[in-house]
Amino acid sequence: MSTSRSAAPASYVDLSWLPLGAGGSPLVRASGRAFEAVTAAHGHRARRPLFHSALQVQLDGIRTVVEMTPAWGPAAAPGDTVATGPVGLRLLGRSRFFRYEVHRALDGVIPDLAEAVESPRRLSADHDRARWLLSLVPSFPGHPWGRDPGHVGDMWNSNSLTSWLLSHSGHDLAAVGPPRHGRAPGWTAGLAVALRQQGDVLPLHRERPTDRSAGCSPAARSGP
Helix, strand or coil: CCCCCCCCCCCEEEEEEEECCCCCCHHHHHHHHHHHHHHHHHHCCCCCCEEEEEEEEEECCEEEEEEEEECCCCCCCCCCEEEEEEECCCHHHHCHHHEEEEEEEECCCCCCHHHCEEEEEEEECCHHHHHHHHHHHHHCCCCCECCCCCCCCCCCCHHHHHHHHHHHCCCCCCCCCCCCCCEECCHHHHHHHHHHHCCCCCCCCCCCHHHCCECCCCCCCCCC
């Protein structure tokens, strides 16, 4: 999908792909590389760069950032936190150090946006889809980060938030995925849960464009 811009419409949904650990600590990048090394070795394939996603939604000229962050990160503005979930196990979620937050932030900032690759991708430019997506954010299922609620061999994380929202708000994700040769752990998990809630079943053994997964760690700036 083209990333070119003409006059910006009053309402739109933009998706950006950011390298895992962009703008964050060396620990995030190192843990991401270690995770991909183990996953690649297990799958007998070459290592690939990992990406996490960010959504910017403009509705009637007002821009909103939708993201998942660790609860122990910088405090969100009042009213921005609209959903939460545990990290690892539900019991651990009693502690803020093992809990994530979902933010719907008016005029929010994505600090690592300058490092985005092949982005932003405009997925829609109409009022109804933008409004629909924003209304869905508080309903995001609070499954434990790192688990596999869709039973598709993929972890629940910030990319699950993005794919779940886009699927439920009627966006066509058949050709949407991370930058060329990249992976996004979590993308397929969110899509699988959304499709099952909608009455469909995601094929488990057939490669799909959206299976070019996408993800991020809970230690990453823009969330688990």
